[in-house]
Amino acid sequence: AQSVAQPEDQVNVAEGNPLTVKCTYSVSGNPYLFWYVQYPNRGLQFLLKYITGDNLVKGSYGFEAEFNKSQTSFHLKKPSALVSDSALYFCAVEGFKTIFGAGTRLFVKA
Amino acid sequence: EAGVAQSPRYKIIEKRQSVAFWCNPISGHATLYWYQQILGQGPKLLIQFQNNGVVDDSQLPKDRFSAERLKGVDSTLKIQPAKLEDSAVYLCASSPRGAESSYEQYFGPGTRLTVT
Numbered sequence: 279a280q281s282v283a284q285p286e287d288q289v290n291v292a293e294g295n296p297l298t299v300k301c302t303y304s305v306s307g308n309p310y311l312f313w314y315v316q317y318p319n320r321g322l323q324f325l326l327k328y329i330t331g332d333n334l335v336k337g338s339y340g341f342e343a344e345f346n347k348s349q350t351s352f353h354l355k356k357p358s359a360l361v362s363d364s365a366l367y368f369c370a371v372e373g374f375k376t377i378f379g380a381g382t383r384l385f386v387k388a
Numbered sequence: 389e390a391g392v393a394q395s396p397r398y399k400i401i402e403k404r405q406s407v408a409f410w411c412n413p414i415s416g417h418a419t420l421y422w423y424q425q426i427l428g429q430g431p432k433l434l435i436q437f438q439n440n441g442v443v444d445d446s447q448l449p450k451d452r453f454s455a456e457r458l459k460g461v462d463s464t465l466k467i468q469p470a471k472l473e474d475s476a477v478y479l480c481a482s483s484p485r486g487a488e489s490s491y492e493q494y495f496g497p498g499t500r501l502t503v504t
Contacts, residue, residue, distance in 0.1 A: 310491050312491075314495075320497075321496060321497045321498060322493075324494070327492055368430050368431070372491060374444075375436065375443075375446070376421065376433050376436070376493070377433070378423075378430035378431045379430050380428075380430045
C-alpha cells in the first residue's frame with residue numbers, strides 16, 4: 279500500500295539558518311513526488327516535484343528537495359530560512375493515486 | 389490565467405441535511421480532484437476524474453457522497469445526508485496531467501463545511 283510519512287509535526291529554525299523538512303514514502307514502482315505549501319488563509323500551492331532525472335530538484339522561493347531512492351526519502355531543504363517561509367508544508371506521492379502526508383508546520387523565528 | 393474556482397467558500401448545515409459544492413478547474417486541465425482536509429490532517433483524495441470519467445473513487449463514502457463531471461469541465465460534489473464527521477475543508481484541484489504534461493496540481497481556495 280502507498281503511504282507518506284512526515285515524522286515531524288513542527289520544525290523550528292532561526293532566520294538565516296538552513297532548514298530541512300523530512301518526508302519518507304512507500305510506493306511500488308517509480309513514484310512522482312511533490313511538495314506543497316499552505317500559507318494561512320490561502321490555498322495549497324505547488325513548490326516542486328520529482329518525476330525523473332537529477333535527484334536534486336529546485337523549486338519556488340529558493341526551496342529544493344533531494345530524492346533518495348535507497349532511503350525512500352524526499353526531504354525539503356532551503357539554505358537560508360526566512361520568516362516568510364513559516365507555513366504548513368505537505369509532501370505528496372503520486373503512484374496509483376495521490377496521497378498527502380499529514381503536514382509539517384515550519385516556524386521561522388526572527 | 390484564472391485559477392481553480394470553488395463555491396461556496398463557507399457552508400454551515402445541520403446533520404442529516406444535504407449540501408453541494410461546485411468547482412471550475414483551470415481551462416484545459418483534463419484531470420480534476422476532490423479532497424477532504426480535516427483540521428490538522430493532510431488532504432485525503434475522495435475522487436479523481438480524467439475528463440468526465442472516474443479514475444479513482446476508492447475513498448469516496450458512496451453511501452452519502454457523490455460527484456459528477458458531466459461535460460469534462462466543472463464538477464459538483466454532494467453530501468446527502470451530512471454527518472458531524474463531514475466537517476472539513478473540501479478542496480478541488482486540477483492538473484494538466486497527460487502523456488506529455490506536468491503532474492502538479494493546482495488547488496482552489498476550498499469550501500469550509502461545518503456540520504452542527
